[in-house]
Amino acid sequence: MDKIKNSPPAIKLTGLRKRYGSGDAAVDALKGVDMTVWPGEVVGLIGPSGSGKSTLLKCLGAVIEPTGGHMELAGETIYDGASGGWKIPDLRTLRRDRIGFVFQAPYLIPFLDVTDNVALLPMLAGVDNATARQRALELLTALDVAHRAKAQVSQLSGGEQQRVAIARSLANHAPIILADEPTAPLDSERALTVIRILNDMAQQFRTAIIVVTHDEKIIPTFKRIYQIRDGKTHEEAGEGRTV
Amino acid sequence: MINLAGRDILHGWGKFLFTGVGLGLLIGVTLSMAGIYRGMVDDGQVLIDNSGADLWVVQQGTLGPYAEPSSIRDDVWRGIAGLPGVAETGNAAYLTIQIQHAGIEARVMIVGMEVDRPNRPGAPAYLTAGRPVLAGHYEAIADEKTGLALGERIRIRRHEYVIVGLTRRMVSASGDPMIFVPLKDAQEIQFLKDNDALLNERARTAANPAFNRPGVPGLLEAVQAAGAQSRMVNTVLVRLSPGADADAVANEIQRWKRLTAYTRAQMEDILIAKLIATSSKQIGMFLAILSVVTAAIVAFIIYTMTMAKIREIAVLKLIGAKNRTIALMILQQALGLGLIGFLVGRVASGLWAPVFPKYVLLLPGDALRGFAIVMLICALASVVAIRAALRIDPAEAIGG
Numbered sequence: 001m002d003k004i005k006n007s008p009p010a011i012k013l014t015g016l017r018k019r020y021g022s023g024d025a026a027v028d029a030l031k032g033v034d035m036t037v038w039p040g041e042v043v044g045l046i047g048p049s050g051s052g053k054s055t056l057l058k059c060l061g062a063v064i065e066p067t068g069g070h071m072e073l074a075g076e077t078i079y080d081g082a083s084g085g086w087k088i089p090d091l092r093t094l095r096r097d098r099i100g101f102v103f104q105a106p107y108l109i110p111f112l113d114v115t116d117n118v119a120l121l122p123m124l125a126g127v128d129n130a131t132a133r134q135r136a137l138e139l140l141t142a143l144d145v146a147h148r149a150k151a152q153v154s155q156l157s158g159g160e161q162q163r164v165a166i167a168r169s170l171a172n173h174a175p176i177i178l179a180d181e182p183t184a185p186l187d188s189e190r191a192l193t194v195i196r197i198l199n200d201m202a203q204q205f206r207t208a209i210i211v212v213t214h215d216e217k218i219i220p221t222f223k224r225i226y227q228i229r230d231g232k233t234h235e236e237a238g239e240g241r242t243v
Numbered sequence: 244m245i246n247l248a249g250r251d252i253l254h255g256w257g258k259f260l261f262t263g264v265g266l267g268l269l270i271g272v273t274l275s276m277a278g279i280y281r282g283m284v285d286d287g288q289v290l291i292d293n294s295g296a297d298l299w300v301v302q303q304g305t306l307g308p309y310a311e312p313s314s315i316r317d318d319v320w321r322g323i324a325g326l327p328g329v330a331e332t333g334n335a336a337y338l339t340i341q342i343q344h345a346g347i348e349a350r351v352m353i354v355g356m357e358v359d360r361p362n363r364p365g366a367p368a369y370l371t372a373g374r375p376v377l378a379g380h381y382e383a384i385a386d387e388k389t390g391l392a393l394g395e396r397i398r399i400r401r402h403e404y405v406i407v408g409l410t411r412r413m414v415s416a417s418g419d420p421m422i423f424v425p426l427k428d429a430q431e432i433q434f435l436k437d438n439d440a441l442l443n444e445r446a447r448t449a450a451n452p453a454f455n456r457p458g459v460p461g462l463l464e465a466v467q468a469a470g471a472q473s474r475m476v477n478t479v480l481v482r483l484s485p486g487a488d489a490d491a492v493a494n495e496i497q498r499w500k501r502l503t504a505y506t507r508a509q510m511e512d513i514l515i516a517k518l519i520a521t522s523s524k525q526i527g528m529f530l531a532i533l534s535v536v537t538a539a540i541v542a543f544i545i546y547t548m549t550m551a552k553i554r555e556i557a558v559l560k561l562i563g564a565k566n567r568t569i570a571l572m573i574l575q576q577a578l579g580l581g582l583i584g585f586l587v588g589r590v591a592s593g594l595w596a597p598v599f600p601k602y603v604l605l606l607p608g609d610a611l612r613g614f615a616i617v618m619l620i621c622a623l624a625s626v627v628a629i630r631a632a633l634r635i636d637p638a639e640a641i642g643g
């Protein structure tokens with residue numbers, strides 16, 4: 001593992017818990033998750049349906065609030081269940097600048113064209129329109145959807161939409177990328193392309209990446225895999241095949 | 244940063260435009276309402292301006308001649324004409340009647356004016372066609388709104404009049420077009436009894452021993468002749484000489500002549516504040532209700548439009564858009580809707596204004612005020628939608 005010893009882990013979770021609802025209807029989706037991801041690492045997250053993979057990513061992405069445990073990003077405590085919850089006031093800025101999220105569905109903005117869906121992220125962070133669109137176009141080219149750059153999102157196929165969503169998650173060069181089954185609607189060749197791009201990002205920008213997947217073809221590419229079962233994670237070594 | 248509101252509008256512009264046009268028709272009604280009020284005020288204003296008078300001398304204690312009946316003798320002008328500061332006087336008689344012409348009924352105001360000299364107060368200020376009334380009888384000048392043409396003959400009560408001139412925007416305080424006739428004719432129309440009443444009156448006078456004295460030949464005839472003539476008018480219009488003080492002359496007339504005299508400012512107050520006070524309150528009430536209805540509709544439209552975008556707003560929040568960005572998007576759409584609505588409303592009110600039977604005066608100032616109010620209403624109405632949008636929990640709006 002090519003981590004720099006004196007830099008803190010990009011993600012460090014200890015005993016992270018998430019309970020949905022309360023009383024009889026309560027669901028304990030996460031029952032104490034421990035996880036460490038270093039900058040520049042692409043880590044797999046696998047587990048049966050309903051095991052809490054999406055829940056874990058949403059907690060990490062500050063989309064939902066955990067109900068216990070501890071969460072650190074780049075050495076900074078973001079959440080601490082023992083001392084009242086979120087430790088930073090502005091979760092949206094955190095999401096905008098530090099986390100790229102690929103949701104399980106693309107969730108593109110239908111009234112923006114493909115380029116602006118990707119460029120919107122840097123624009124929200126204050127990048128000027130031309131630079132943001134330039135960056136968007138580069139990402140769309142890398143993900144093989146540049147020919148649809150001016151199209152409306154409703155005119156794209158499911159796989160194309162997903163690739164645009166991946167491009168969007170990369171657009172702000174966030175130090176953390178959370179991808180929830182990013183390759184599910186893609187053919188295996190394109191799925192491997194996505195994984196290669198994520199690996200390149202990790203290499204080039206020292207991005208920490210978590211990829212949730214069921215895909216038998218891409219699981220062997222991870223060097224490290226977290227298996228989630230009964231609301232807890234179990235670390236496994238992966239094959240780390242090059243793509 | 245791109246304009247999210249604009250992009251969303253362009254994406255579904257047909258729906259947006261359609262909604263805007265609907266709102267615009269409502270705003271058009273509101274603007275027309277204001278125009279109707281302005282038209283009423285303007286009717287009063289042109290009545291004052293076009294009478295060519297600086298003072299109105301009327302029966303003591305009345306608000307005549309337009310707002311209340313007033314009748315004074317037609318020779319009081321002699322005493323007034325001699326006062327310092329008075330340049331010209333003119334008797335005038337006013338009477339609103341229903342006339343029938345070419346099968347169409349219309350309400351008109353008959354104005355009796357002095358025709359012995361040109362340009363006496365009371366005559367129309369300008370003609371759009373034809374010539375002034377020259378004959379002492381049975382010639383008339385009509386406002387274009389009556390639909391009468393030059394040379395046409397029109398029957399008013401017992402006599403036929405020929406239209407010798409046309410004028411424009413000469414209307415009564417309630418917007419009825421005017422027909423100008425010689426004073427003597429107007430007096431006859433207004434004060435004279437019909438033949439039956441006349442015969443009746445004569446018989447009664449003849450039966451009265453006080454008037455029918457065998458020893459005084461000619462008395463009965465004299466009394467009867469006096470009864471058959473009218474010596475009354477509604478007002479004496481006074482034009483002042485340049486530099487004369489209207490209030491001073493008015494005071495002078497009131498002091499010596501047992502009459503009431505109104506200056507232009509006072510007449511404006513009577514016509515615009517007093518005469519149409521109830522109507523303008525009525526319109527004000529209507530305007531208030533329309534504004535509330537518009538606000539409610541805009542609020543509802545914007546709310547619906549926003550709720551249709553819950554998913555997009557959730558995604559915007561997820562990728563880190565600030566509340567300000569989201570609120571601005573909704574606000575801009577509300578203002579955009581208001582802008583379209585206002586433009587459509589302004590055009591619509593202009594298009595249908597001439598079709599209204601009474602004068603509808605659309606003032607640019609009112610349009611500007613209307614625009615500001617529409618924008619304010621839209622901004623306020625968007626608050627409900629903005630609050631709802633900011634409450635959206637992004638985690639709930641997305642699945643998996």
Ligand SMILES: Nc1ncnc2c1ncn2[C@@H]1O[C@H](COP(=O)(O)OP(=O)(O)OP(=O)(O)O)[C@@H](O)[C@H]1O
Pocket residue numbers: 020021027029047048049050051052053054055056643
């Ligand atoms: N909003 C919610 N309210 C209540 N329970 C929830 C909620 N979201 C998820 N759950 C429950 O939490 C558990 C974990 O769900 P989660 O979506 O994290 O699973 P997952 O591993 O992503 O599954 P999949 O592979 O099907 O996407 C499930 O039992 C699910 O029913």
Ligand SMILES: [Mg+2]
Pocket residue numbers: 053054055104180643
């Ligand atoms: Mg899931």
